[in-house]
Amino acid sequence: MKRVLEGSHAVAEAVRLAKVQVISAYPITPQTHIVEILSDYCSTGKLKAKFLRVESEHSALAALIGAQSSGVRTFTATSSQGLALMHELLHWSSGARLPIVMAEVNRALGPGWNIWMDQTDSLAQRDTGWIQFYCEDSQEVLDTTLQAYRLAEEVNLPVMVVLDAFFLSHTYEPVDIPDEKDVDRFLPPFAPKFQLDTANPCSFGQLVTPAFYMEMRHDIDRAMDLALVRFGEIEEEYARIFKRRYGAVEAIQCSDADIILLTSGTVTSTCRLVLKALRDRGEKVGILKVKLFRPTPAEQIRGALKSAKKVAVVDRNCSFGAGGIFAQEVRAALCNLPGHPLVYGYIAGIGGRDVTPELLEEIYWKTKNSEVPEKESVWMGLQEVAHGTQRS
Amino acid sequence: MELNALDQEFMHSGHVGCPGCGAAIAMRFFLKALGDKTIMVLPACCWSVIAGPYPQSTLKIPLIHSAFETGGAVASGVRAALDMKGDRETTVVTWAGDGGTFDIGFQALSGAVERNEDFIYVCYDNEAYMNTGIQRSSSTPYGAWTTTTPGTDWKKLRKKNIVEALVAHRIPYAATANIAFPEDLVRKAQKAKSIKGSRFIHVYASCPTGWRIPSEMSIKIARMAVQTNIFPLYEVEDGLRYTINYKPKEYLVREYFRLQGRFRHLTDKDLDQIQEMVNEDWELLLRKAGEHA
Numbered sequence A: 001m002k003r004v005l006e007g008s009h010a011v012a013e014a015v016r017l018a019k020v021q022v023i024s025a026y027p028i029t030p031q032t033h034i035v036e037i038l039s040d041y042c043s044t045g046k047l048k049a050k051f052l053r054v055e056s057e058h059s060a061l062a063a064l065i066g067a068q069s070s071g072v073r074t075f076t077a078t079s080s081q082g083l084a085l086m087h088e089l090l091h092w093s094s095g096a097r098l099p100i101v102m103a104e105v106n107r108a109l110g111p112g113w114n115i116w117m118d119q120t121d122s123l124a125q126r127d128t129g130w131i132q133f134y135c136e137d138s139q140e141v142l143d144t145t146l147q148a149y150r151l152a153e154e155v156n157l158p159v160m161v162v163l164d165a166f167f168l169s170h171t172y173e174p175v176d177i178p179d180e181k182d183v184d185r186f187l188p189p190f191a192p193k194f195q196l197d198t199a200n201p202c203s204f205g206q207l208v209t210p211a212f213y214m215e216m217r218h219d220i221d222r223a224m225d226l227a228l229v230r231f232g233e234i235e236e237e238y239a240r241i242f243k244r245r246y247g248a249v250e251a252i253q254c255s256d257a258d259i260i261l262l263t264s265g266t267v268t269s270t271c272r273l274v275l276k277a278l279r280d281r282g283e284k285v286g287i288l289k290v291k292l293f294r295p296t297p298a299e300q301i302r303g304a305l306k307s308a309k310k311v312a313v314v315d316r317n318c319s320f321g322a323g324g325i326f327a328q329e330v331r332a333a334l335c336n337l338p339g340h341p342l343v344y345g346y347i348a349g350i351g352g353r354d355v356t357p358e359l360l361e362e363i364y365w366k367t368k369n370s371e372v373p374e375k376e377s378v379w380m381g382l383q384e385v386a387h388g389t390q391r392s
Numbered sequence B: 001m002e003l004n005a006l007d008q009e010f011m012h013s014g015h016v017g018c019p020g021c022g023a024a025i026a027m028r029f030f031l032k033a034l035g036d037k038t039i040m041v042l043p044a045c046c047w048s049v050i051a052g053p054y055p056q057s058t059l060k061i062p063l064i065h066s067a068f069e070t071g072g073a074v075a076s077g078v079r080a081a082l083d084m085k086g087d088r089e090t091t092v093v094t095w096a097g098d099g100g101t102f103d104i105g106f107q108a109l110s111g112a113v114e115r116n117e118d119f120i121y122v123c124y125d126n127e128a129y130m131n132t133g134i135q136r137s138s139s140t141p142y143g144a145w146t147t148t149t150p151g152t153d154w155k156k157l158r159k160k161n162i163v164e165a166l167v168a169h170r171i172p173y174a175a176t177a178n179i180a181f182p183e184d185l186v187r188k189a190q191k192a193k194s195i196k197g198s199r200f201i202h203v204y205a206s207c208p209t210g211w212r213i214p215s216e217m218s219i220k221i222a223r224m225a226v227q228t229n230i231f232p233l234y235e236v237e238d239g240l241r242y243t244i245n246y247k248p249k250e251y252l253v254r255e256y257f258r259l260q261g262r263f264r265h266l267t268d269k270d271l272d273q274i275q276e277m278v279n280e281d282w283e284l285l286l287r288k289a290g291e292h293a
């Protein structure tokens, strides 16, 4: 059944269909619509879940750590400062091997206060052991959230489904809502191997000496490798039932492209238009959309980029002093590939600034016309600012 | 099967605590009172170590270790999951130190009890951060040496009154208990178990290592804390009804302080001042209990 839904509501529909049992969240713009509608679902009985209205994001995730360890399916949603506050427990959730699923609405971090689109919040959590998906539209958000539960529960790792602030969280689009029976077929009830149980008392998360800790961490890394494989299989199965597939990466006209624009999130949609316009003018350009950020689909990235001459990475984020984060990852994935393409990093659309078709074209031409990259990442679309004095 | 006979042990013999550790004694009595239908949440504290390293466990009940400041929140989640599974029988207990309760975990605790989450929160109080090597907490009493209040910088601030802070949340049950009064402790644990909603028990748990006392003095000092009115035994129902459980014969605080290395530097004048503070707190409690002359 198709309905016109806000991106936030696409998340909520997936949570309802996944029959989540415990939700715990704390409000932050632009995540609020997700928790508002879920509160409504819980109070009207549309979703039979317990909603914990905790006093902080830190407690939201802590509560889910308790709930998930007790053997139920859980959900939270946050953004920006909220995610930063959760940081300690992000590590804890993956270390405890808990398949918690979170919707993360990409928003800028303060100061200054800025509630708009920026990827730095979630990318800064890249080493926390969470699987991360970056979505392009509301349909993908819904589908990915359902897949996230399957994947999380198969590999025992938490998953973050990331959606762009406002461009996706607050935009209405037609979304096909899967049939509940089909979802039940795809996503069976959560059946953990271990849980807190008085009939089988176990100790969770206790003191671990150097004699064991390293193996436990190695297991997490192996689970990430497994997630890469399992995600492909889960997508196959999802496609068989629901006729939709996205891929860990999507290569669009990459096979004959000299220059490939690498994107993530909603910018990809804008880029699809630019691609068409450039192709119409005879430019050999392609797009590589990276949806799965952790685990890194390095093999697939190399496969898509290997025959190109140049890659232009569009980063809506910045690791200060090291440039765009997707660009760093792509460089790392390519560096051992003989004759690999040059990587041009671009930082654009920070803190909610538009990434327009014109800007993407400018990125394309700049890449084409520079023999080698100017620096790690070039900031695009900056206004002229006279430093130290007032702007004229 | 409900096992609540007091001769049942839910702690294995052998743990990694120091000899004479009050926190270990407190746990043993509590579990006897609570029985095996108990799930415990354990934020970082000395007990994270006392419970033993992987793959061993000192406790015979399911135990989830958690981040330092999450005692209130993790327990809320465990309770929510049990409710969703239709399990109303199991008691959820958070077991935290004074640092995890008075300081870093206070927000999550306040949040949980404001929501009247159905669980028991036990704070075993050894009056400092012992796990990390005897640093001051807001539970460290006036006059105490710790490694972060060394020399002449001994703590010159009052101990936070945590029970009154919890009482202010109007929770169904709040009480103090002490390892030297096991019958009272067990009765309170069992009473707490029979009540629904948020319950808080503040347990005095001496720490030979951190207090600079011989291990065999653990119980004696704990008893003196009650007898001197430094740590009165009382309970408060619904944030309103106070009951004082033990009326001491007004021993002077001096001997209690003189027995402990952490107070060695205090002068007679300091002790006189402390005596006044203790008298004042006791008067206040009597007034709240409606027992003031």
Ligand SMILES: Cc1ncc(C[n+]2csc(CCOP(=O)(O)OP(=O)(O)O)c2C)c(N)n1
Pocket (backbone or CB within 6 Å): B023, B044, B045, B046, B047, B067, B068, B069, B096, B097, B098, B099, B100, B101, B126, B127, B128, B129, B130, B131, B132, B137
């Ligand atoms: C966020 C965070 N900060 C600091 C620590 C280090 N830490 C672990 S236990 C502890 C002190 C615990 O004190 P308390 O709660 O009084 O328990 P005790 O060790 O005295 O039994 C500290 C500071 C930590 N685990 N997490």
Ligand code: SF4
Pocket (backbone or CB within 6 Å): B016, B017, B018, B019, B020, B021, B022, B023, B024, B046, B050, B126, B130, B131, B206, B207, B208, B209, B210
């Ligand atoms: S330091 Fe104190 S509280 Fe910690 S184990 Fe030793 S005696 Fe017990």
Ligand SMILES: [Mg+2]
Pocket (backbone or CB within 6 Å): B097, B098, B099, B125, B126, B127, B128, B129, B130
């Ligand atoms: Mg302590």
